[in-house]
Amino acid sequence: MVKTVPEAENPQIPAEPPAAPAAVSVPTPTVSHPEVVDNAIERPVFETRDLAVRYAGKPAVLGVSLKVPEKEITAFIGPSGCGKSTILRCLDRMNDLIPSATVEGTVLYHGHDLYGPGVDPVQVRKRIGMVFQKPNPFPKSIYENIAFGPRVLGLKGNMDEMVETALRRASLWDDVKDRLKDNAFGMSGGQQQRLCIARALATDPDVLLMDEPCSALDPISTGRIEDLMHELKNSVSIVIVTHNMQQAARVSDRTAFFIVDLDGGEDRRIGRLVEYGPTGRIFTNPHDTRTEEYVTGKFG
Amino acid sequence: MAFDPLLHRASAPEEDVIAGLGSRGAGSLLRDRAFILCLILLTSVGLVVLGVLLVTTGSDGIPQINADFINNFPSAFPERAGIQSAIWGTLWLMGVVAVVIIPLGVATALYLEEYADRSKWWNRAIEVNIQNLAAVPSIVYGILGLAYIVRGPLSLGRTVIAGGLTLALVVLPVVIITSREAIRAVPPSIKEGALALGATHWQAIWRQILPSSIPGIATGVILSLSRAIGETAPLILVGAATFVAFNPTGLDSPFTALPLQIFSWVSQPNSDFQAKAAAAIVVLLLILVLLNAVAIWLRSRFQRRW
Amino acid sequence: MEASSAAGRDTTPGIEEVLGVARRHSGEKVIKAVLFLAAATSVLITLGIVLSLAGETIQFFRDEAVTVGGFLTDANWTPLFKDPEFGVRPLVQGTLVITLIGMLVSVPLGIGTAIYLSEYAPRRVRAFVKPTLELLAGVPTVVFGYFALTFFTPTLLNNILHLDVSVFNGLAGGIIVGVMIIPTVASVAEDAMAAVPSSLREGAYGLGASKRQVSTRVVVPAALSGIVAAIVLGASRAVGETMIVLIAAGQVPTTSVDPRNPMETMTAFIGATGKGDIPTGSTGYKAIFAVGFTLFIITLLINTVAIRFVRRFRQVYD
Numbered sequence: 051m052v053k054t055v056p057e058a059e060n061p062q063i064p065a066e067p068p069a070a071p072a073a074v075s076v077p078t079p080t081v082s083h084p085e086v087v088d089n090a091i092e093r094p095v096f097e098t099r100d101l102a103v104r105y106a107g108k109p110a111v112l113g114v115s116l117k118v119p120e121k122e123i124t125a126f127i128g129p130s131g132c133g134k135s136t137i138l139r140c141l142d143r144m145n146d147l148i149p150s151a152t153v154e155g156t157v158l159y160h161g162h163d164l165y166g167p168g169v170d171p172v173q174v175r176k177r178i179g180m181v182f183q184k185p186n187p188f189p190k191s192i193y194e195n196i197a198f199g200p201r202v203l204g205l206k207g208n209m210d211e212m213v214e215t216a217l218r219r220a221s222l223w224d225d226v227k228d229r230l231k232d233n234a235f236g237m238s239g240g241q242q243q244r245l246c247i248a249r250a251l252a253t254d255p256d257v258l259l260m261d262e263p264c265s266a267l268d269p270i271s272t273g274r275i276e277d278l279m280h281e282l283k284n285s286v287s288i289v290i291v292t293h294n295m296q297q298a299a300r301v302s303d304r305t306a307f308f309i310v311d312l313d314g315g316e317d318r319r320i321g322r323l324v325e326y327g328p329t330g331r332i333f334t335n336p337h338d339t340r341t342e343e344y345v346t347g348k349f350g
Numbered sequence: 351m352a353f354d355p356l357l358h359r360a361s362a363p364e365e366d367v368i369a370g371l372g373s374r375g376a377g378s379l380l381r382d383r384a385f386i387l388c389l390i391l392l393t394s395v396g397l398v399v400l401g402v403l404l405v406t407t408g409s410d411g412i413p414q415i416n417a418d419f420i421n422n423f424p425s426a427f428p429e430r431a432g433i434q435s436a437i438w439g440t441l442w443l444m445g446v447v448a449v450v451i452i453p454l455g456v457a458t459a460l461y462l463e464e465y466a467d468r469s470k471w472w473n474r475a476i477e478v479n480i481q482n483l484a485a486v487p488s489i490v491y492g493i494l495g496l497a498y499i500v501r502g503p504l505s506l507g508r509t510v511i512a513g514g515l516t517l518a519l520v521v522l523p524v525v526i527i528t529s530r531e532a533i534r535a536v537p538p539s540i541k542e543g544a545l546a547l548g549a550t551h552w553q554a555i556w557r558q559i560l561p562s563s564i565p566g567i568a569t570g571v572i573l574s575l576s577r578a579i580g581e582t583a584p585l586i587l588v589g590a591a592t593f594v595a596f597n598p599t600g601l602d603s604p605f606t607a608l609p610l611q612i613f614s615w616v617s618q619p620n621s622d623f624q625a626k627a628a629a630a631i632v633v634l635l636l637i638l639v640l641l642n643a644v645a646i647w648l649r650s651r652f653q654r655r656w
Numbered sequence: 657m658e659a660s661s662a663a664g665r666d667t668t669p670g671i672e673e674v675l676g677v678a679r680r681h682s683g684e685k686v687i688k689a690v691l692f693l694a695a696a697t698s699v700l701i702t703l704g705i706v707l708s709l710a711g712e713t714i715q716f717f718r719d720e721a722v723t724v725g726g727f728l729t730d731a732n733w734t735p736l737f738k739d740p741e742f743g744v745r746p747l748v749q750g751t752l753v754i755t756l757i758g759m760l761v762s763v764p765l766g767i768g769t770a771i772y773l774s775e776y777a778p779r780r781v782r783a784f785v786k787p788t789l790e791l792l793a794g795v796p797t798v799v800f801g802y803f804a805l806t807f808f809t810p811t812l813l814n815n816i817l818h819l820d821v822s823v824f825n826g827l828a829g830g831i832i833v834g835v836m837i838i839p840t841v842a843s844v845a846e847d848a849m850a851a852v853p854s855s856l857r858e859g860a861y862g863l864g865a866s867k868r869q870v871s872t873r874v875v876v877p878a879a880l881s882g883i884v885a886a887i888v889l890g891a892s893r894a895v896g897e898t899m900i901v902l903i904a905a906g907q908v909p910t911t912s913v914d915p916r917n918p919m920e921t922m923t924a925f926i927g928a929t930g931k932g933d934i935p936t937g938s939t940g941y942k943a944i945f946a947v948g949f950t951l952f953i954i955t956l957l958i959n960t961v962a963i964r965f966v967r968r969f970r971q972v973y974d
Contacts, residue, residue, distance in 0.1 A: 144546065149467060176548030186539035189562055198557065199547040246543070253548060378866065385868045389776060392768025393785060396838040400792045403803045410806075457694030465688050466695070478963070480698050485889070485959040486952065487896025489923050490705060492930070493948040497708035501936055519701055526698070552687050580796025583898035583923070587930040587944075609798045616802050616903055624806055631799050638794060 091117040094158075095257055095287045096141055101155035103136050103145060111136050111321035114155070116306055123279060123288045125298035125329065128308030128344070133321025134291045135261050137308075141289065142178040142259055143171035176203055179250030179286075181260045185242035187234035187249075192217075192226050195234050195245055199253040212252055219285075220248035221278055240271025247278065251286075258282065260290040264297065276301050295345060298329065305332040307341045404635075411628030419629055423595040424611065428622035431615075433630050438597040439510070439605035440579060440637075446514020446601070447521065447578045452571055454518075455525030456560075459567075462526075463533045464555055484523035491520045492587030500588055508589040511601040516584045521574040528573065532566025533559060565652035572645040576638050582609040608634045709952055712945030719939060727946070733909040733920075735943040736929070742943070744950060746909035750826065750919040751951075754901055757830025757915060758837060758894040763887055765834070766841025770886070773842070774849035775871045793839035801903030804832040809904065819916065824906030826915035832904065833894050841890040848882020848969050849875050885965035892958040896951065898923035922951045 094117035101114040111133025118124050118141075126134035136145070143164065145151045157164040164174060188195050196213040205212070213230070217223040222244045226237075234245055243263055250258060260279075264272040279288055279301050292298050298305050306326040310319050325332060325341045336342045422432020458480075466473035495516030499506055506512040536559050544554035585607055593614075594606040608630060615627035716722055722742045730743020769789070773782055809828040813819045821827055852875050860874045876883065906918025907928045920928075930944045 142546065144542070147542070147545065149469075172545075172548055172550050175546055180546035182539060182542060182546075184539060186537075186543040188540060188543065188558055198544065198549075202544075202547065202549040202553045202557070249543075249547065382866055382868045385872075386776060389768050389772035392765050393772045393777075395765050396769065396792055396835060396842075397785065397788050399835050400788065400795070402807070403795070403799070406807045406811075407799070407803065454694050454697060457691050458698060461688075461691035461695040465691060476695050476699060479702050481963055482956065482959055483698060483702060485892055485896075485955060485962070486705065487898065487923060487955055489896065489898045489926050490709075490948055490952050490955075493926065493944060494701075494705050494708050496930060497712065497945070498704055502708070522698070522701070550684055552684055576794060580794075580798065582796065582798040583902075583927055586927050589931070589933065609796055612798050612802065613899065613903070616798070616805060624802075627802055628806075631802060634796065635799070638796075642791075642794065 091119045093120055094118055095120050095160065096289075097156075097158040097161075098137070098140070099156040099158075101137060101140060101153070101157060103133065103140060104152045104154070105148070106150040107152075108318070109320050111308075114323045116323060116326045118287065118289055119304065120287050121283055121285075122303040123283050123290060123301050124304045124306065125302035126289065126291045126306050126308060127293070127295055127298045128321070128324075129310055130293065131319050131321065132308035132310045134306075134308045136321065137323075138259050138261055138289060138291045141257070142180055143174050144180065146171050176253060177255055178257045178259060179253070179255035181243070181246050181250055181258065181263045183262045184266045185239060185246050187237070187242050187245050189235060190233065191231045192234050192237070192245060193230040195249050196252045199249060203253055205253070216248045216252035219251045219282065220244045221274070221281070222248050238271070240267050240274060243267060243271070243275060244278065247275070251282075255286060257287045257289065260288065262291050262293060265293065272297070295333075299333050302329045305329040307332060307336075307338075307344065309340055309344075407628050407631050407635075410625050411630070411632040414625050414629035415632060419626075420633075424593050424606070424614075425595075428620060428626055431623070431626050433608065433611055433633065435594045435597050436606050436608045436611040436630070437633070439594070439607040440609075442510045442598045442601075442603075442605060443514045443517060443607055444575055444579060446511060447518045447575060448571065450515065450518035451522050451525045451574060455522055455571070455574075456529050456567060458526045459529035459533055460555060460560075463530050464551070464559070480523050480526055484527065487583075488520045488581055489583040489587065491516055492584035494519065495584055495588045507602070508604055509602045510598050510605045513585055513588050513605060513607070514601075516588050517578045517581055520581055520584055521578045524574045524577060525570055528570025529563075529567045532563040532570065535566060536562045565648050569645045569649050572641050572648070576641040576645075579637060579641070580609055580634065582613050585610050586613070608637075705952065709945050709949040712942050713949045715937075716939075716942035716946040719942065721939075731911050733925070736940050740939060742946075744922075744947060746911050747920060747922045747925050747947060748950070749911055749913065750901075750905070750909065751895055751921040751923070753826050753913050753915055753919060754830045754833060754905060754921055755891055755894040757827065758833035758897075759887070759891055761831050761834025762837045762841050762890050762894075766838045766886065766890065767845050767883060769838065769842040770845035770849060770883075771871055771876070774846045775867065775875060789839045789842060792835075793843075795836075797836060797897060797899040798903070800832050800836050801900045804828045804900055804904035808832060821916040822906070822918050824904060824908075824918040826905050826917065826919040829901045829905030829919075830915060832900050833897050836897065836900065837890040837893050840893055841886045844886035844889055844966075845879070845883045848879035848886065851882065851969065852878045879969065881965045882969035885962050885969065888958055888962040888965060892955050892962060895958065896923060896955050898927050902927045922947050926951070 096118040097116075099115050102112045103110050114133075114137055126138060128134050139145045140153055140157055141159075141164075145153055153165060159174070159178075163169070188198060190198075193213055196216050197209055200207075200209065200212050214223060214227075217226060222241065225241060226232075226245075234242060237245060243266075247258070247263075264275055267275070276297065279290070282288065290298075290302065304327065307324045308321050309324045311322050312319060325336060325338045327337075332341060333345050336345060418430075419432045420437070421434050422430055423435050424433075425431040462473070462477060466476070468474060495512060498504060499512045499515050500508055504512070504515075506515075540558050540562060541554050544558045545551070549557070594604055598605045612627045612630045612634065615623040615630065618624070717724060717727070721740055727742050727744050729745065730741055731745055732741040732743050733746045734741045769785075773785060777785065805824075805828075808831070809821060809823065809825060813821050813825075813828060819827070856874055856878055857870050860870045865874070901921045902924040905921065905924065907920050907924055908918040909920040909925065910917065912919070925947055926944050929940050934941050934944075
C-alpha cells in the first residue's frame with residue numbers, strides 16, 4: 051500500500067479562531083505611546099523590548115514592549131488574532147517548537163536575555179510553568195501526572211511529598227487524595243485544569259504562564275481557578291491570556307491590551323500592543339480610544 | 351444533475367408539482383433499485399469468493415489435521431508428511447522479523463514524525479522512498495535477499511537469519527507507516543504539556559508520546575507479522591528448502607516455513623499432497639486469525655479516543 | 657551556569673539555573689542522529705535493490721548470447737535451453753494479460769464495493785463487510801494460488817462453466833489475482849469518496865437529484881483522482897503478484913494471448929528459476945536479475961503515477 055502523508059500544517063500552532071472581522075481599522079499604529087511601556091515597575095520578571103513574531107516571514111505581532119512585575123497577575127487581553135497568546139509563548143520559548151516562527155526583539159527574564167546565546171529553552175521551561183487553553187493531562191494516573199515534572203528534572207527528595215505539596219497548592223488535594231492512582235482522564239474538566247496547574251507547580255517555577263486557562267471550563271470551575279490564582283500570586287508571578295474582559299478585571303493587577311491591526315489588508319493581520327497599565331486604570335480611564343472602545347464593549 | 355421536467359417547466363400548475371413530489375416516475379425508481387442491487391452484487395462477489403475459499407479448503411484440509419500431521423516432518427509419502435519443521439521454521443522467522451522491524455520501524459517513524467524537517471529535501475526523499483518501498487513486489491526483495499543476504503556482501507547462506515532479514519525488509523514499510531499513524535494520533539497538547547514542564551524533546555517522546563502510541567504501534571507490528579507469515583515468494587528465492595526433516599537449531603540453521611511447505615505440496619501432482627496443502631493452509635489461516643484477533647483486541651482494549 | 661554568574665546581577669535565587677549551559681543537547685543530538693540512521697536504512701534498502709538488480713543485469717547483457725535489442729524484441733524466452741533465447745516479450749506479455757484480466761475483475765468489483773460502502777451501506781452491513789474485506793486482504797497469496805489451481809480451474813471453469821481450459825491457465829490466475837486486489841482497490845477508492853465533502857452531496861440533493869445520481873454524477877467525479885489512484889495501485893499489485901500465477905497460470909513463456917492456455921509472467925519466471933540452488937553467475941541466475949530489474953522499473957513507474965494521484969486527491973479536500 052502506498053500512503054501519502056498529509057502535508058500537515060504544524061500541529062504546534064495554537065488553534066486560534068479566525069480573527070474577529072469586526073476589528074476597527076486603525077489609522078496609524080502608535081507603538082511608542084507613552085503609556086505602553088510601564089516604566090514604574092522596578093524589578094520586572096519579564097521585560098520585552100520591541101518583541102515581534104513572524105510565521106514564515108509574515109509578521110503576526112510587532113513591537114511589543116512591556117514589563118511584567120513580580121508576584122502579581124498580569125493579564126493580556128484583546129480580540130482574537132491580536133497575538134496575545136503568541137507573545138505569551140515567547141516568554142517560555144514555546145514558539146521554538148514552531149519551525150516557521152521567528153522571534154525578534156528582546157525578552158529579558160530577571161534581566162537576562164531569554165534568547166541569548168547559550169540559553170537552553172529546556173532550562174527556561176523548567177523555571178517557567180505553562181498552563182494551556184484546553185486541559186492536557188497525560189493519559190496516566192493523577193500521581194504520575196504530577197511526578198512527571200520532578201522526574202524529568204531529576205529532583206531529589208520524597209516524591210510522595212512533592213506530589214502532595216503540588217496538589218495542595220492547587221487546592222486539589224482534598225478532591226483526589228484517595229484516588230491518586232486513578233487515570234487523570236476520569237476527572238472533570240475543571241479538575242483536569244487544576245491538575246495541570248498542580249503539575250506545573252510541582253517543579254516550583256517562579257512564573258506561571260496561563261493561556262486562556264478557563265476557556266474550556268464552566269463558570270464554577272472558572273471561579274475556582276480564579277480563586278486559586280489569587281492564592282498563588284503570593285508565591286509565583288502569573289501572566290494570563292484571556293479573551294474574557296471580566297476575568298481580566300477580576301483577577302489581574304495589570305492589563306495589557308492588544309489589537310489586530312488590519313493595516314496591510316485582510317490577509318495581513320498584525321497584532322500590536324496598544325496600552326498597558328494597572329488594571330483599574332485600563333478599565334476605568336483608558337488613555338487610548340481603542341482600549342476604551344474595547345473595554346466598553348463597542349467591538350471585539 | 352437530476353433533470354426533472356416537472357420542476358423545469360416554466361409555469362407548473364401547483365397540483366402537478368405536488369403530484370410530482372409523490373412519485374418520481376416508475377422508470378427512475380426502477381433504475382435506482384437496479385443500481386443498488388448491482389452494487390450489492392458487486393460487493394458480495396469478493397465476500398462469496400472468500401467464503402467458498404474457506405469452505406473448500408476447510409473441507410479438504412480439516413480431516414487431514416491430527417497429531418501426526420502437526421508432529422511429523424516432511425516426507426516423500428503423503429500419509430507420513432507433517433508440518434513440525436515448517437511450524438518451527440515459521441516461528442523462528444517471525445522472531446527474527448520482529449526483532450528487526452520493531453526497533454527499526456519505530457525509530458524511523460519517530461524520526462519522520464518528531465525530528466524530520468520537511469523543508470529539507472533529504473527528509474522528503476526518505477518519505478517518498480518508503481512509500482515506494484511499500485509497493486515494491488515482494489519477489490524483488492527476494493532477489494535482493496538472494497544477491498546480498500544469502501550470497502554477496504552478507505553471505506549468510508540459506509539460513510533462518512537470511513530468510514528472516516529478507517521478510518523483515520518486505521514488511522518494514524508497513525511497520526513504519528502504521529507506527530507513524532499511531533504517533534501522529536497522540537495529540538500535540540501532550541507533547542506541549544511535557545515540554546512546558548521542562549522535559550527535553552526526547553524525554554517528552556520517551557515518557558509520553560511513545561507510551562501513548564504503543565497500542566497503535568503494536569497493532570501495526572502484529573499486522574506486519576501476519577503479512578510476513580504468509581509471504582512465500584521471497585522465501586523461494588532466499589532458498590529455504592522444502593524438504594527439511596528437522597527443526598531449526600539456531601539462526602544459522604537451514605529452515606522451511608509453512609507457506610513454502612504449502613507451495614511445495616501444491617506443486618506435487620499427487621492429490622494426496624494437495625490435501626496436505628489444504629491442511630497446512632488451515633493451520634496457517636488459524637495462526638493468522640489468532641494474530642488478527644490479538645490486534646483487534648489490542649485496538650479495542652488500549653486505543654484511546656482523544 | 658558560568659554565563660549567568662558572569663552577568664553578575666543580583667537577581668532572584670535560582671536564576672543561574674535558567675540560563676544554564678545547554679548541557680543536555682549533546683544527548684538529544686545523538687538520539688536524533690541514531691533515529692536518522694534508522695530512517696536512512698530505508699534508502700539503503702532501495703539502494704541495495706537497485707545495485708543488486710543493476711549489477712547482475714549488466715553482467716547479463718555482457719553475455720555473448722544476449723543483446724539489448726534481442727531482449728526487448730525477441731519473441732522467445734528460453735534462457736535455460738541449450739540454445740538459449742532471451743526475448744523478454746513473452747514474460748511481459750504474460751504479465752500484461754494476467755494484469756488486464758485482474759483489472760477487469762477488480763475494477764468493477766472494487767469500485768462497486770467502494771460506492772456501496774461509502775454511499776449506501778447501512779452501518780451494520782459496513783461493520784460486517786469492512787472486516788471481511790480486511791480478512792480477504794490478509795489471505796496469503798499462496799492460499800489463493802492453491803484455490804485457483806484446485807478449485808477455480810477444475811470445478812468452476814471446467815465443470816460448471818464448461819470452459820476448455822488447461823490445468824494451468826492465465827484465466828484462473830488473472831481472475832484470482834483480480835479477487836486478491838479487490839480490497840486494495842475498494843479501500844483506496846472508498847477513502848477518496850469519503851473525502852468528498854458532504855456539502856457537495858447536499859448541493860446535488862438540493863437540486864432534486866436522487867441518491868444514485870448523487871453517487872454516480874457527483875461523488876464519483878469528485879473522487880476521480882482517488883479512484884484512479886486505487887486502480888493504478890491495484891494494477892501495481894497485479895503486476896508484482898507471484899504465487900498465484902506461479903501456481904495456477906503455469907510456467908510456459910508464450911506470446912499467445914489466449915488466457916485458456918498456460919502462460920508465464922515475469923514474477924513466475926523469477927520464482928520458478930530462482931529456487932535456492934541456482935549457481936551464481938549462471939545465465940539463468942543473471943536472467944533473474946534482468947527480469948527482476950524490468951519488473952522493478954515497471955512497478956516503480958506505476959507507483960509513481962499512483963502516488964501522484966493520491967497526493968492530488970488529498971490536496972483537493974484536505
